[in-house]
Amino acid sequence: MKRSFIREILESIDNETISFAGGLPDENLFPIQDLQKAASKVFENPKNLQYAISNGIVPLREKIANFYNKERFFTKPENILVTTGSQQGLFIIAKYFQNKQIIIEEPSYLGAVNIFKMNNLGMQPIYLDHGGIDTQKFDEVYQKIKLAYLIPDFQNPKGSLYSDSKRKDIANSVLKYGGYIIEDAPYSELYFDQKSQSISSYIPDNSFHLGSFSKTLSPSLRIGWIRANEEIIKQLTMIKETIDLHSSGISQYILDIYLDDNSLFENHLDQLRKAYKEKMEMFTSALKQELQEFDFVMPKGGMFVFGSLKGFDTMELVRKCMKEKVVFVPGNQFFLDGRISDEIRFNYTYSTKEQVSKGLRTIADISRTLK
Amino acid sequence: MKRSFIREILESIDNETISFAGGLPDENLFPIQDLQKAASKVFENPKNLQYAISNGIVPLREKIANFYNKERFFTKPENILVTTGSQQGLFIIAKYFQNKQIIIEEPSYLGAVNIFKMNNLGMQPIYLDHGGIDTQKFDEVYQKIKLAYLIPDFQNPKGSLYSDSKRKDIANSVLKYGGYIIEDAPYSELYFDQKSQSISSYIPDNSFHLGSFSKTLSPSLRIGWIRANEEIIKQLTMIKETIDLHSSGISQYILDIYLDDNSLFENHLDQLRKAYKEKMEMFTSALKQELQEFDFVMPKGGMFVFGSLKGFDTMELVRKCMKEKVVFVPGNQFFLDGRISDEIRFNYTYSTKEQVSKGLRTIADISRTLK
Numbered sequence: 196m197k198r199s200f201i202r203e204i205l206e207s208i209d210n211e212t213i214s215f216a217g218g219l220p221d222e223n224l225f226p227i228q229d230l231q232k233a234a235s236k237v238f239e240n241p242k243n244l245q246y247a248i249s250n251g252i253v254p255l256r257e258k259i260a261n262f263y264n265k266e267r268f269f270t271k272p273e274n275i276l277v278t279t280g281s282q283q284g285l286f287i288i289a290k291y292f293q294n295k296q297i298i299i300e301e302p303s304y305l306g307a308v309n310i311f312k313m314n315n316l317g318m319q320p321i322y323l324d325h326g327g328i329d330t331q332k333f334d335e336v337y338q339k340i341k342l343a344y345l346i347p348d349f350q351n352p353k354g355s356l357y358s359d360s361k362r363k364d365i366a367n368s369v370l371k372y373g374g375y376i377i378e379d380a381p382y383s384e385l386y387f388d389q390k391s392q393s394i395s396s397y398i399p400d401n402s403f404h405l406g407s408f409s410k411t412l413s414p415s416l417r418i419g420w421i422r423a424n425e426e427i428i429k430q431l432t433m434i435k436e437t438i439d440l441h442s443s444g445i446s447q448y449i450l451d452i453y454l455d456d457n458s459l460f461e462n463h464l465d466q467l468r469k470a471y472k473e474k475m476e477m478f479t480s481a482l483k484q485e486l487q488e489f490d491f492v493m494p495k496g497g498m499f500v501f502g503s504l505k506g507f508d509t510m511e512l513v514r515k516c517m518k519e520k521v522v523f524v525p526g527n528q529f530f531l532d533g534r535i536s537d538e539i540r541f542n543y544t545y546s547t548k549e550q551v552s553k554g555l556r557t558i559a560d561i562s563r564t565l566k
Numbered sequence: 567m568k569r570s571f572i573r574e575i576l577e578s579i580d581n582e583t584i585s586f587a588g589g590l591p592d593e594n595l596f597p598i599q600d601l602q603k604a605a606s607k608v609f610e611n612p613k614n615l616q617y618a619i620s621n622g623i624v625p626l627r628e629k630i631a632n633f634y635n636k637e638r639f640f641t642k643p644e645n646i647l648v649t650t651g652s653q654q655g656l657f658i659i660a661k662y663f664q665n666k667q668i669i670i671e672e673p674s675y676l677g678a679v680n681i682f683k684m685n686n687l688g689m690q691p692i693y694l695d696h697g698g699i700d701t702q703k704f705d706e707v708y709q710k711i712k713l714a715y716l717i718p719d720f721q722n723p724k725g726s727l728y729s730d731s732k733r734k735d736i737a738n739s740v741l742k743y744g745g746y747i748i749e750d751a752p753y754s755e756l757y758f759d760q761k762s763q764s765i766s767s768y769i770p771d772n773s774f775h776l777g778s779f780s781k782t783l784s785p786s787l788r789i790g791w792i793r794a795n796e797e798i799i800k801q802l803t804m805i806k807e808t809i810d811l812h813s814s815g816i817s818q819y820i821l822d823i824y825l826d827d828n829s830l831f832e833n834h835l836d837q838l839r840k841a842y843k844e845k846m847e848m849f850t851s852a853l854k855q856e857l858q859e860f861d862f863v864m865p866k867g868g869m870f871v872f873g874s875l876k877g878f879d880t881m882e883l884v885r886k887c888m889k890e891k892v893v894f895v896p897g898n899q900f901f902l903d904g905r906i907s908d909e910i911r912f913n914y915t916y917s918t919k920e921q922v923s924k925g926l927r928t929i930a931d932i933s934r935t936l937k
Binding site: 202220230235241242248279283309414415437443444 | 573577588590591593594596598599601602605606608609610612613614615616617618619649650651653654657661677680681684780784785786787788805807808809810811812813814815816817819820
């Protein structure tokens, strides 16, 4: 296995680096006091420090199930498997489907690509446009393969949001041919206008819906989940148990206690959406000012703005920028073939306004030396 | 994959069950107040809630490395990979060696057996006696296979402690032929008399030493580690990153802060050893009183007492006991061939004195009905 260049970028980051690279939440927006209160309560009961069951503590699974029920996507605690981040959720699903073929979006999340490689899944990429993939093409390929990995909400890296009609098209293909989609949804709550209906809700028994607290509360908790049909959850639980017995009980109990007062989480999400929308607007207006040649589509949520800098090999560009302590992820990292690309994924949630202006100006200055 | 019978036993446990089954620490001995203090401090710094590096936060790896250095087993933070419990550590190593052959002790830890099956490792069992395996036999098999999984300290399930000479013999085979041993050491700190020298310390570049905070502090934290040579740790880190990005940062920071005052941990370990020794003495004297036919060797540490109840199929016995709400693990669960066995693994760390007397009496009563 090759170390990813993204890792190389992330590891080059020190206190002086301006980073538009990782998908990092804004640290100033973590609800640290509420989580601290919850954490303190966890240690009042020694049973919370004991081994827990592999599929996740019951009250947390009940609360996660209720996220779905509120949206009329009928879900029981038995439909939920708590995982060590949604990264592990995806690993477990890939292990379950090992050696099969799978449709992926092109470009796609590199962490998923690595998981599929490790579990020997043959990847069939379908080009992703800003409103979603071509669903006619999807139907053709899916008919044969019957397995797909999609990130319909504010995709990583492209920021795309699938239209409702494309969501229905995809669900229809699944209903027609059987099989499964894996719907990765870490950014779904980070919408600016309104939440889209998940594809999984149309096909509850033929889908794996991956959720996470990493982008909404704190990545450090390492708690995500899989929603799937109950029989499959049992199979996945056996894999989970073999991999790490169970996810951090401390993290699970912190979340469970924090979520006891549901308005706390709701209010936090509202704040987060508002703050990230402002950060997106600040970032894109800085882009228009400092890096006018960058061609992009305004995100409707999530953490990334993706676009192209015509005439540049952005891999070459980032290598030079790294020396000046400004980093982003060049587009070629998200394609299986490692093609030369003029594209860039910028994260806009992590940096401050001053860092954004300074960072983008540095990139613009360096790009001029490459012309 | 088959669900293990152990899982079935563990899931049958409710508030009224007397359990000698799981390898559970005594909940009354968790240092809850000190961990609570540490947890509270974690949330004072929002950076602790952000994504962390995959191999584990630096200060915790430094502290873990120092556990080894104190015993003159030279170790740098770069030799350590923090994992989601030592279960995940073993999974990562098994993934690294997938499709190879591996020596295991017979009987052995079922969680390890499941990991090896999942990663398609061919297991070659060697009979385990109370002072360790036959090292001449080991030398013969190891010469061909060059990979072994051993639990030299208070083995699960058998409680065996390897003699120093057997440890040296094994290290010599590794030096002679090359290859690696995986030394699983979750119980090493739970000695009653003195700590044994790890086999890994004789062969620092040819060993994986697995450690854990689950048996010493709290299983709920899900933090263990691998100590291995630096180059291999880099390879394992890539696997770790693909599986779950990193282990709970919250758990890691709690441990790091808790371990800042090292005397806290040292004193806790001293208390734990004393308490578990007393529990072992209480349990074994209750055995002698209530279940006189049970033939066992007195443990020198760890969590289990293992022995045989001549003339009984202990699988049949436990099924009957489960109905009366007393559980233990029948010996056949720890053998690859699922043979009929008259052996039992009792955990003595979890239950109270009253539960022990009552539970063992119930087992004795039921055994008489089977005669």
